[in-house]
Amino acid sequence: MTADPHFPNILMIRKLESIFTLSDEEKQALRDLPIQVISLKDDQDIVRIGDRPSQCCLVLEGFTCVYKLTSEGKRQIMALHVPGDIPDLQSLHLKVMDNSIASISPCTVGFIQHEDLRRVCEHYPRLTAAFWRETLVDASIFREWLLNIGRREAYTRMAHLLCEFLMRLEAVGLVEDGFFDLPITQAELADVIGTSSVHVNRVLQALRADGLIQTKRTQVTIPDWEKLTVAGEFDPLYLHLEGGDAA
Amino acid sequence: MTADPHFPNILMIRKLESIFTLSDEEKQALRDLPIQVISLKDDQDIVRIGDRPSQCCLVLEGFTCVYKLTSEGKRQIMALHVPGDIPDLQSLHLKVMDNSIASISPCTVGFIQHEDLRRVCEHYPRLTAAFWRETLVDASIFREWLLNIGRREAYTRMAHLLCEFLMRLEAVGLVEDGFFDLPITQAELADVIGTSSVHVNRVLQALRADGLIQTKRTQVTIPDWEKLTVAGEFDPLYLHLEGGDAA
DNA sequence: CGACTCTTTGAGGCTCATCAAATGTAGTGG
DNA sequence: CCACTACATTTGATGAGCCTCAAAGAGTCG
Incomplete structure (x- = not known):
């Protein structure tokens, strides 16, 4: 820093x-x-x-x-x-x-x-x-997470979460070539997507097997952004990353 | 009106x-x-x-x-x-x-x-x-729903939802003696708590059997508020129903 | 009374939780 | 550098909670 x-x-x-x-x-x-x-x-x-x-x-x-x-x-x-x-x-x-x-x-x-x-x-x-707008964007993310946790299964949920993370980190310059640091344990990821850590582990294995992510320690690489967004049903609209000035 | x-x-x-x-x-x-x-x-x-x-x-x-x-x-x-x-x-x-x-x-x-x-x-x-505060309370409710859907099972979730509804309706004078109108189908309740309508039906039956709610058409009665809050792990803190003026 | 929607019930199967144990990976001190 | 500790990840097995499909009752309304 x-x-x-x-x-x-x-x-x-x-x-x-x-x-x-x-x-x-x-x-x-x-x-x-x-x-x-x-x-x-x-x-x-x-x-x-x-x-x-x-x-x-x-x-x-x-x-x-x-x-x-x-x-x-x-x-x-x-x-x-x-x-x-x-x-x-x-x-x-x-x-x-x-x-x-x-x-x-x-x-x-x-x-x-x-x-x-x-x-x-x-x-x-x-x-x-x-x-005020900042708090509204937070609320929008809560809504998307409700959809994620309430209506999608763990595999999709995880893919969605990784998509969101990539975009938000990119916005603050913490991503290079689909590569970023995610210093979070699987137990914590489980608490995010509302499952068990055992299941998170299996989902991550599946995502790796499907070529959607690569991991090395806490480092994550997204080799194919397009494929991951499809797997995660990800549409960045809810992040409201642009256009804040009132009409 | x-x-x-x-x-x-x-x-x-x-x-x-x-x-x-x-x-x-x-x-x-x-x-x-x-x-x-x-x-x-x-x-x-x-x-x-x-x-x-x-x-x-x-x-x-x-x-x-x-x-x-x-x-x-x-x-x-x-x-x-x-x-x-x-x-x-x-x-x-x-x-x-x-x-x-x-x-x-x-x-x-x-x-x-x-x-x-x-x-x-x-x-x-x-x-x-x-x-602004209104939108913040909305966001607070989103957070509680995330906890509800992510970490509680359907029975508890439903009890929690009914507790919330009672309190919010009470705040606008739409409750009398633990009795209120809930013109919502079970399929819609399912979309709220993130389960299937079949499961909602069974959960409602269980709540009735346990004496936590009584239903008649769209009318709901809560005979024992205390018991329902325990079943739903309900703490109204997140509704921020009082005290808005800045310190 | 028939058409419609909503609720209720049953059966089978899938996702995921839980428990337990093994393996892997830093970090610490000898 | 290795033993030791503390966590984190990985694996297996079992079962609970819940979904889906399907069909039968109950209200509700024109």
Whole structure:
């Protein structure tokens, strides 16, 4: 990671700019946002269900996950977040956390105080819209995951998840030639797609056997994007990767 | 339904007021919003995936659902909306619909132009926050449904869904003594909880046999709320039914 | 009363969970 | 460099939950 103390701010600005055109003033306001950076090992809770946080968390490096547990202790991961995402942006308007957020790989995150974020939003309504939109895209991904988990079988689900990951990582420059790092265990993948780790293992073997993915440690290569999207019934519409400025 | 031409506006105001305290000016602005009311039979699409709507839809009477189809034509319902909800509020900031919305019972809905909604939000930032919060609660429900579908079995899932429905309908005054109307077929319930209609039928029988619900036509009675919440592992936290004003 | 839709029931099979154990792969300290 | 530990992946076997197909009852409505 760059030593630039403003790297978190720049990451956030780049992310918003991929959708909205920001004025110099807006960019400056974002650049001036105080962001407290900390590093985490994997599997560390960042916020917990029931908390009443006074800050939001911006992912800088690595991946985080949003999860909940059933009363029998089964875990469901509802979302994965990559650098540039703000997994608990909702806490700006919902006092109590209704889910927990944890690092799923070693990662770096930045904390932004709610009051600072609110102040910026008050002065720059277009930034309010931009942040609001971020939470709407998150919601859109939840919907797609509901379809995935509710109505597709494990093989398709996994292919779909890998497609989504590739696209989202590509958007932040973390993919080269269909090749990216996925530092997530099979047990965690199981918690994402709602199956068991044993079954994840078998599904991954099937995907490899069908030539849809190649894996080496935590590295994943997609040799044939077209084929994987077909196997995963993947249509990137729901990611809303372009066109944010209101009509 | 009342003949009052401002009924839709009043419904919206009441909904927001259950969370935020609104000033007279804010209320007046909402009362002045033009809303075009129309009636629908059941199973009618209101907006479709891929559409670029220029208006939002406020549910006035009956229920609507948010759904998507897999390429094999299987349907997953991602959300149910009750009077007072705005199922496609997201379209204010996401140009293209990533899901379809349909009536699931005969219903009345009101359409509000995006431009009108935007104008109100510009003048009253607290209303922006209130609408933003609505979309955040929707997202919170998506997360809970992901846990439900991904990690709980059908019996628990159904109990959970009925708990949620009771609470949400109670919030808009549509429940009396644990008794409410649920004009939804078992096939539709199956699309909600991600199973088959045959299995829904068996699960409902089991719930009846266990004394957790009583049904008569589309009428549902919950004789023992406490027992049903245990069976459904239900914790209403995720509905965020109170406390919206920022700290 | 017939046409339609929805609910209910049965039977067989498939997907996937669970349990348990073996193998593989870092990371640590001697 | 090797033994040792801690995890993660892989494999096998068994069974539970649920799907699908098919057909029979029950409401509901013109």
